[in-house]
Amino acid sequence: MxxxxxxxxxxxxxxxxxxxxxxxxxxxxxxxxxxxxxxxxxxxxxxxxxxxxxxxxxxxxxxxxxxxxxxxxxxxxxxxxxxxxxxxxxxxxxxxxxxxxxxxxxxxxxxxxxxxxxxxxxRSLVVIGHRPGNPRKIHAWEDLARPGIGVLYPDPKTSGGARWNVNALYGAGLRQGGRAAARDLLARVQANVVTMDASGRQSMATFERGTGDAIITYENELLLQRKLKGEAAPYVVPPATLLIxxxxxxxxxxxxxxxxxxxxxxxxxxxxxxxxxxxxxxxxxxxxxxxxDARPLPPELFTMKDLGGWSRINNEIYKPGGVWDSLFLGPKGGKGRL
The missing domain is CATH 3.40.190.10 (Periplasmic binding protein-like II)
Structure with a gap:
C-alpha cells in the first residue's frame, strides 16, 4: 500500500x-x-x-x-x-x-x-493527470472526450472534491458557448469515465493501479505524489480551468x-x-x-464567482433533477449511458 x-x-x-x-x-x-x-x-x-x-x-x-x-x-x-x-x-x-x-x-x-x-x-487548480510521456496526447478538456480515452474522477454525489472537477468541465463549456455547450462537454467526457470512486483519494489510488488514461483532480494532489513518492506525476493545466x-x-x-x-x-x-x-x-x-509563486496561471482561469457562486451551481447541476441527474441517471431515474 x-x-x-x-x-x-x-x-x-x-x-x-x-x-x-x-x-x-x-x-x-x-x-x-x-x-x-x-x-x-x-x-x-x-x-x-x-x-x-x-x-x-x-x-x-x-x-x-x-x-x-x-x-x-x-x-x-x-x-x-x-x-x-x-x-x-x-x-x-x-x-x-x-x-x-x-x-x-x-x-x-x-x-x-x-x-x-x-x-x-x-488555493489549487483543477488539472488533468496523465500517464508518463503523455502517450494519449492529452492537453485540454476536449481531449478527454475523444473515443477510447479512459477518464477517472470521483462521484460528485459523494465527493466534495469531485464537484470542483465537474464545475471545471462545466465552466470551460460555458466559456465555449453557454449552457448547451457546457452540458455537451460534460456529457461527452462523462461518457469516457471508466470508474467513479467515492473520494478523490480513492480515485487517485485507482489511477495509480493503472486504470484509465487520465484523471481529473487537484493540482496539489499530483504534486504531493511527487513529494511523497519521488516519482513523476505528470499533468497538464487546461487553458480554461477553475481556481479551487x-x-x-x-x-x-x-x-x-x-x-x-x-x-x-x-x-x-x-x-x-x-x-x-x-x-x-x-x-x-x-x-x-x-x-x-513563480508558477504561471492559465490564461483563462475562472472562479466560482465567475460561474455565479456555489448556490447557483449547486442548484443548476447537483440538485435533484439538475444537470447531473438529467445526464447521468436518464429520464426514468435509472443509471444509464449519457
Whole structure:
C-alpha cells in the first residue's frame, strides 16, 4: 500500500497522540489544546508541515506548548460530524457550502467570509493527470472526450472534491458557448469515465493501479505524489480551468467552551501568513498571494464567482433533477449511458 493510500485510512474522528507536540511535563498546566476538523486532502500538509511550525511559533510568542487533536474526513462528512457534535475548534473544509452548513447549525458566524482572503486558506487548480510521456496526447478538456480515452474522477454525489472537477468541465463549456455547450462537454467526457470512486483519494489510488488514461483532480494532489513518492506525476493545466479555494472558520461554540479563541485565531492567521503559505506550497498548494509563486496561471482561469457562486451551481447541476441527474441517471431515474 502506498503512503498516500495508507494515510487515507483514518477514522472520521481520530486523535493523533504523536502530534501532541512538546506537552509540558506533569500535565496540561503549560499546554493549550486545539481540535481541528479538516478535509482529508490537506492532511499531510497539516500533520507534517503546518502543525509543527505553528507549535514552534506559539511556543516562542507565548511561552506555552500546544497540542493538537486532529480529525480528517471527506469535507461534507466532516461538516456533518461537527454539526452533529464533534467538538472541533476550527473547521478546514473543501467547499464553501460545507461551511454554510455550520452557519445554519449556529456554529460558525454568518460573516465568516468577511475576514482575510474571503475566509479562504488554500488555493489549487483543477488539472488533468496523465500517464508518463503523455502517450494519449492529452492537453485540454476536449481531449478527454475523444473515443477510447479512459477518464477517472470521483462521484460528485459523494465527493466534495469531485464537484470542483465537474464545475471545471462545466465552466470551460460555458466559456465555449453557454449552457448547451457546457452540458455537451460534460456529457461527452462523462461518457469516457471508466470508474467513479467515492473520494478523490480513492480515485487517485485507482489511477495509480493503472486504470484509465487520465484523471481529473487537484493540482496539489499530483504534486504531493511527487513529494511523497519521488516519482513523476505528470499533468497538464487546461487553458480554461477553475481556481479551487479552500475555506476555514472558527467554530464559535467550541472555542467559547474551551476558552481558546486566541489560539484558534492565531492558527488561522498562521495558515494565511507567508510562513504558513510557503509550507502549503511545499505540499503542492497555490498561495493566496500569487506574488509568492513563480508558477504561471492559465490564461483563462475562472472562479466560482465567475460561474455565479456555489448556490447557483449547486442548484443548476447537483440538485435533484439538475444537470447531473438529467445526464447521468436518464429520464426514468435509472443509471444509464449519457
Amino acid at each position: 502506498n503512503r498516500i493510500a495508507m494515510l487515507g485510512l483514518v477514522l472520521a474522528v481520530s486523535v493523533l497522540p504523536g502530534l501532541r507536540l512538546a506537552c509540558a511535563p506533569g500535565g496540561d498546566g503549560g499546554a493549550d489544546t486545539l481540535t481541528i476538523g479538516a478535509y482529508s486532502v490537506i492532511r499531510e500538509a497539516l500533520h507534517e508541515g503546518i502543525l509543527p511550525a505553528f507549535a514552534d511559533q506559539w511556543r516562542r510568542t507565548t511561552g506555552r506548548e500546544v497540542r493538537f487533536e486532529e480529525s480528517y474526513n471527506a469535507s461534507g462528512a466532516q461538516a456533518r460530524a461537527i454539526a452533529s457534535g464533534f467538538d472541533a475548534d476550527v473547521a478546514l473544509l473543501s467547499l464553501e457550502s460545507d461551511v454554510d452548513l455550520l452557519v445554519r447549525a449556529g456554529l460558525v458566524r454568518a460573516d465568516w467570509k468577511t475576514g482575510p482572503h474571503g475566509g479562504m486558506i488554500t 479555494e479552500g475555506p476555514a472558520a472558527i467554530v464559535e461554540a467550541s472555542v467559547k467552551r474551551h476558552g481558546n479563541r486566541r489560539l484558534a485565531e492565531a492558527f488561522l492567521a498562521f495558515l494565511r501568513a507567508p510562513a504558513g503559505q510557503r509550507i502549503l506550497m511545499d505540499y503542492g498548494f497555490r498561495p493566496l498571494d500569487p506574488t509568492l
